[in-house]
Amino acid sequence: MDDVLDDATRPFSTPERLSPPTGQEPPAQAAPKKPGRDRYLDLLRSIALVRVVVYHLFGWAWLTVLFPSMGVMFALAGSLMARSLNRPALGVIRGRVRRLLPPMWAFSAAVLVLLFAGGWNPGSDPDNGGTWGWVSLFNYLVPIGAPPFPWHVGDKAGLLEDTWPAQAAGPLWYLRAYLWFVIASPLLLWAFRRVPWATLLAPLALTAVVGTGLVKIPGETGNAVTDFAVYGSCWVLGFAHHEGHLQKIPRYMAVSCSALVMAFGLWWASGHLGPDGWDLNDIPLAQATWSFGFVVILLVYSPSWQQLPGRFARWDKLVTLSNNRAVTIYLWHNMLIMATVPLIDLAYDLPFMNERLSSALDTTYSLWMFALVWPLIGLAILAVGWLEDLAAKRSPRLWPDGVRRAGARSHAGSSVRGGHRGA
Secondary structure, three states, X not given: OOOEOOOOOOOOOOOOOOOOOOOOOOOOOOOOOOOOOOHHHHHHHHHHHHHHHHHHHHOOOOHHHHOOHHHXXXXXXXXXXXXXXOOOHHHHHHHHHHHHHHHHHHHHHHHHHHHHHOOOOHHHOOOOOHHHHHHHHHHHOOOOOOOOXXXXXXXXXXXXXXXXXXXXXXXXXXXXXXXXXXHHHHHHHHHHHHOHHHHHHHHHXXXXXXXXXXXXXXXXXXXXXXHHHHHHXXXXXXXXXXXXXXXXXXXXXXXXXXXXXXXHHHHHHHOOOEOOEOOHHHOHHHHHHHHHHHHHHHHHOOOOOOOOOHHHHHHHHHHHHHHHOHHHHHHHHHHHHHHHHHHHHHHHHOOOOOHHHHHHHHHOHHHHHHHHHHHHHHHHHHHHOHHHHHHOOOOOOOOOOOOOOOOOOOOOOOHHHOOOEOO
């Protein structure tokens, strides 16, 4: 989700130039690759977003093992952040925050309107009431902490289930973690360039302390520290990818060591299964180690495509669109999943519905939700996605899938390059 915050095109790496032996003519140098977006990284981000939506819709725990989306997205964000920090750090941080907040404000406004319409009073909240309840609403503007919300609001028989606030606010933890990673990146990158292995492995060590209950930090502070620890090594792996450190490690060694780390993660998970079984989101140390090894393998094999090859090419427009609107997709997808329920329920009132058809709808309900959520995400992109362009100081685009349209104003860089996050 983090290309959202980096609009600049990612230059492709070129081979090191080696000095020719004395007395020999230097070999002809291949023409350097034209700078452009790394479509392999774009494809990974798109897969991660789709996996997040599918996981929140079906709740399949095994998806967290099949593809650890959050670890992948944090790693991609770290790589882009390392590249951006070739510029003054304060300006980079300010630009990243600027690109993140307007889309979040639109989402927060919709959530707060629904909460207040449902009768919620932050001052009388049983968990964080009084003055602090109102002050903590600031986290809906800038995600430095956890935003307050009621666990139940409205009526169970209403359009939305009464537990919808927890589902709606769920994605905001990622923005909080992302913001703190961005703020910490200048220091992390400074440390990585001096002591790379210690900086890379320190978050895993911290996870072993705070993610296993060895040291307990209560409340949301504990959640924030745990998130930072679990995904910190993935973020720093992004640094390693950008700096070229991963390419210096023999591939067989990187894959073998990663497989051992991942095996440890699965072994740890097997003895610490949570209420949802193999859902790694409930097992911090397993999530950290599995994501770390998985991301190393993905980045070690990174082919740096300038164009999607072969069969992947047919998905080019959707990959471009999802990268340009990753913040919008991520923020709104849970709300839109819930919105499919009252829409599908309308089918029960159709005049031709009988007991057999109603039973068939019951059986395939989740599939109908899956089919309906994507058009709703498309509508969200049209309705509020252009805020990502305004936040990036670009002309608003309704459907930025990389296709030049008649009358579109030409500007530097093709629309394919428009990242949804950039500094």
